[in-house]
Amino acid sequence: MMFQQSSRSLLDASKKSSSFRWTSSVGRTFSSRSPQDWVTTEETDDPSIAILKMNRAPANTLSLEMCTEISKAIKELESNKKTQAVILTSSLPTIFSAGLDLTELHNPDKDRLPAFWGAFQQLYFDLYGSRLATIGAINGHAPAAGCMLALSCDYRIMSKGNIGLNESKLGICAPPWLGQQFIDTIGLRKAELALNMGTLFDTKAALDIGLIDEIVGEDDVMDVAKTRASQWVAIPAPARVACKELTRGRQLNELKENRKQDVDHFCSFVNQEAMQRNLGFYFEQLAKRKK
Numbered sequence: 585m586m587f588q589q590s591s592r593s594l595l596d597a598s599k600k601s602s603s604f605r606w607t608s609s610v611g612r613t614f615s616s617r618s619p620q621d622w623v624t625t626e627e628t629d630d631p632s633i634a635i636l637k638m639n640r641a642p643a644n645t646l647s648l649e650m651c652t653e654i655s656k657a658i659k660e661l662e663s664n665k666k667t668q669a670v671i672l673t674s675s676l677p678t679i680f681s682a683g684l685d686l687t688e689l690h691n692p693d694k695d696r697l698p699a700f701w702g703a704f705q706q707l708y709f710d711l712y713g714s715r716l717a718t719i720g721a722i723n724g725h726a727p728a729a730g731c732m733l734a735l736s737c738d739y740r741i742m743s744k745g746n747i748g749l750n751e752s753k754l755g756i757c758a759p760p761w762l763g764q765q766f767i768d769t770i771g772l773r774k775a776e777l778a779l780n781m782g783t784l785f786d787t788k789a790a791l792d793i794g795l796i797d798e799i800v801g802e803d804d805v806m807d808v809a810k811t812r813a814s815q816w817v818a819i820p821a822p823a824r825v826a827c828k829e830l831t832r833g834r835q836l837n838e839l840k841e842n843r844k845q846d847v848d849h850f851c852s853f854v855n856q857e858a859m860q861r862n863l864g865f866y867f868e869q870l871a872k873r874k875k
């Protein structure tokens with residue numbers, strides 16, 4: 585049953601014909617429903633627990649609009665006093681989120697690039713710093729910025745796919761605040777190895793390294809997520825929020841104070857010729873992989 589939505593319901597969306605088409609910088613055409621349909625919220629039988637689903641086929645990649653829609657949905661859920669927990673998941677069969685939309689990074693629109701990075705920063709603030717208990721129901725691949733979404737949750741369950749920060753394989757490095765989330769979660773030495781090698785972990789390895797908290801069967805993901813959400817909601821909210829402030833406040837404030845420098849650094853880094861060559865090569869390989 586749908587309730588307070590970031591926009592229209594999935595049912596409404598399915599009645600609409602495809603309304604969004606664009607051509608990527610390597611000439612592939614994407615088509616999708618409009619951005620308002622990329623994120624939907626649903627209620628559960630417990631009014632304190634909501635579900636936030638990412639529905640941006642084919643890979644739930646994070647474009648400027650996708651980041652904005654997820655942020656908007658979190659804010660809308662937070663504005664309802666009854667809501668205490670959100671389960672973040674994907675409606676796609678094998679992908680949680682494939683990370684940043686590479687069409688934003690490759691041959692970028694120079695005016696749009698800072699706004700894009702600002703929206704990604706904002707998503708980090710909204711999810712990592714949410715007053716809600718956040719349960720990541722990771723039901724597919726979660727590389728790079730997809731892993732950021734997972735790391736920003738309070739508790740992570742995963743059924744299938746690979747997860748990690750593979751940026752080095754693209755010739756780039758995760759920003760300091762994302763790297764820090766990774767270090768804070770799995771520890772410095774393991775993060776150092778994984779960041780350098782661009783390692784993506786399967787569920788077993790991710791559990792072993794502490795990147796996820798639990799492996800669950802594919803059919804059990806939502807049931808387990810709801811059970812875990814109930815356990816988090818059972819903790820008095822002020823204590824829960826204070827614990828989050830204790831463990832995440834410093835990192836959030838650090839980026840808040842350095843937002844502009846972080847945007848500038850990102851834009852100049854991405855605009856370098858060598859970076860564009862690396863990204864173009866990686867993107868081409870991705871497109872060719874299936875063929």
Ligand SMILES: CCCCCC/C=C\CC(=O)SCCNC(=O)CCNC(=O)[C@H](O)C(C)(C)COP(=O)(O)OP(=O)(O)OC[C@H]1O[C@@H](n2cnc3c(N)ncnc32)[C@H](O)[C@@H]1OP(=O)(O)O
Nearest residue numbers: 642643645682683684685686725727728729756758850853
């Ligand atoms: C200071 C500098 C800071 C830099 C910023 C650092 C922060 C974050 C960086 C990122 O997030 S960069 C993105 C990293 N993501 C990846 O490397 C994942 C790439 N994708 C894959 O490996 C695979 O798609 C998958 C996730 C393993 C799924 O594989 P599957 O075989 O199931 O699906 P595909 O056919 O490969 O994909 C479907 C469709 O989506 C397109 N696509 C996938 N990922 C992206 C992406 N990140 N951006 C844009 N498009 C993507 C893929 O090409 C396919 O397109 P079509 O061929 O169907 O047109």
